[in-house]
Amino acid sequence: MKTEIQKCLDGENFNTLDPEIQDIIKRARRLTKEYNYLASTDTIRKEALLTELLGRIGKNVAIDTPFYCDYGRNITIGDNVIININCTFVDCNRINIGNNVLIASNVQIYTATHPLGTDERLIENWTESDSGPFFRTYALPVKIEDNVWIGGGVIILPGVIIGKNSVIGAGSVVTRSIPENSVAFGNPCKVIRENNPTV
Template sequence: MKTEKEKMLAGENYDCGSPELLERWHLAKRLQTEYNNTPTTDAVRLSALLDLLLGSRGENVWIAAPFFVDYGENIHLGRNVEINMNCVFLDCNRITIGDYSGIGPGVHIYTVSHPTDPSERRSGNSTFWNSVTAPVVIGDNVWIGGRSVILPGVTIGNGTTIGAGSVVTHSIPANVVAAGNPCRIIRHL
């Protein structure tokens, strides 16, 4: 029988109120609070906190505080990644960001969603809604403009730029400029 965490990462309906998931969620909240309150000049402490918070990261990763996550451990960053302030990563499934990619301020990346039918949202006696997930993959040398929202299951190809304020509802290929709500290709590079 699968644990709720295994179901979550497999994209199956899961109970986010399971003790295992809540324990990591609370730890992630503590670590993100410490990270967000650490002086930007304390590189050693910031690096140590990221090592505890994130699943993996390459060298030269910069995340400007404040930064918010669900679990943190499902976030995997390549080398030379810059994430600007006020980003929210709901990492109930894997979020992968490739080398030399940049995430603008206020970007939200969601790997979790809930049923649109209200009668399917409730999970027995749990106070939490039924949830399903899908990973988000952002390729190498991608720029995500500020205040964009990336939805579950989206892949953004290498070398692509997503314009500020976009809502990315479906995968976007490599080497394009895309923008809008919903996000669509503006031009090929």
């Protein structure tokens, strides 16, 4: 029988109130709170916290504060990556970030989502002991490949892959995967032209 964590990573409906999941979330909250309150000059402690929080972190990675995530451990980051201020990663499923990636301020990456139908979404047999009504939730991974630049205020939705050497314009809402070597922007985000990686 699958655990709720396994269901989550397999893209199935899972129980967000599961004790194991709640422990993971509480741990991430504790670590991100400490990280966000550290002095910018305390690079040794910051690196140690990110190593503890994230699933993997490469070399030469800078994550500015504040930074928020849900689980932490489902985020992997390659080498030479900048994540600017006030980014939020809802990493119920995996968020994989490649090498040489620039993520601007206020970027939001979501892996979690819910069924569209009202009857499907709400489970009404929750009890008084629960922390609130339980909505059916599932999560799909997000992947950002090498050499990608994500502009400020971009929102990336569950299941999206952004191909290598692509640029996503500021303020875009990325609802579908973007192919390699693209310049794309808008709501919903669309490919506008090919991106020549040598330029």
